[in-house]
Amino acid sequence: ISNTLAYDLNKYFVVFGGHENARDISMEVYNKNTYFVVGGLRAINSKSHRVNLFLGYGNEDISFGSMPLLPSGATDIVYSEVTYRWLINKGITFKTSYRYFKSKIDYRDSSKFNVSLNMAVTKNVSIVLNYEDEYLEAIEVVDAFTHDKTFVTQLKFSY
Numbered sequence: 001i002s003n004t005l006a007y008d009l010n011k012y013f014v015v016f017g018g019h020e021n022a023r024d025i026s027m028e029v030y031n032k033n034t035y036f037v038v039g040g041l042r043a044i045n046s047k048s049h050r051v052n053l054f055l056g057y058g059n060e061d062i063s064f065g066s067m068p069l070l071p072s073g074a075t076d077i078v079y080s081e082v083t084y085r086w087l088i089n090k091g092i093t094f095k096t097s098y099r100y101f102k103s104k105i106d107y108r109d110s111s112k113f114n115v116s117l118n119m120a121v122t123k124n125v126s127i128v129l130n131y132e133d134e135y136l137e138a139i140e141v142v143d144a145f146t147h148d149k150t151f152v153t154q155l156k157f158s159y
Contacts, residue, residue, distance in 0.1 A: 001020070003018055003019050003020075004017070004018035012042045012045060013039070013040065013041060014040045015037070015038065016037075017035075017036065018038075020033070020034045022034075024134075029062060029063075029065070029136070030063040030064060030065040031062070032063075033061045033062075034060045034077070035058050036058030036077070037056055037058065038054045038055065038056030038057075038079055039055060039056060041053045051084050052081070052082070052083045054079070055080050056080075057076070057079065058076070059075070059077065060074065060075055060076075060077050060101065061073065061074040071106065071107055071138060075103050075104050075105040077101045077102060077103050078101070078102040079101055080099070080102075081098065082098050083095065083096070083097040083098075084096050092117065094115075094117055094118075095114075095115075095117075096114065097113075097114045107137050107138045109137045110134065111134070111135045112133070112134045114133075115132075116130040116131070117129045117130075124157060124158050124159060125155070125156070126155075126158070127153065127154070127155060128152075129151075129152075131149075131151050132149070132150050132152070133148070134147065134148045134150075
């Protein structure tokens with residue numbers, strides 16, 4: 001579950017805050033809550049193409065399932081993200097992003113690479129095809145796989 005509230009300061013600068021709650025059984029993440037506040041620059045802001053650079057600060061609290069060796073608990077994080085959006089036509093948008101969370105606790109860094117294709121059905125409803133590769137450094141501690149790669153089809157409601 002992800003909630004984000006963004007505000008455009010002007011054509012080139014944006015601020016947003018958010019909360020994410022996640023559970024990933026395959027990566028032994030029993031519960032993860034992340035809160036963050038981010039400032040961003042739209043380095044390229046044309047009608048068809050947009051490149052955003054974000055930097056922020058947050059807090060992450062994570063509990064690992066059956067692996068007590070992993071560093072559970074709360075920590076401060078530095079959030080950085082680069083996104084590229086291409087408005088192919090009025091109804092189809094391609095987007096790719098790379099997010100990196102740097103933690104103050106060893107073995108808690110994580111990153112997320114995302115590629116998506118958004119196809120509008122109506123003004124407020126769209127279908128999203130999404131590929132995501134999430135990396136969690138803590139999993140290396142217990143010699144398990146470190147990447148969770150998922151393909152998802154979503155129904156998106158905007159308002």
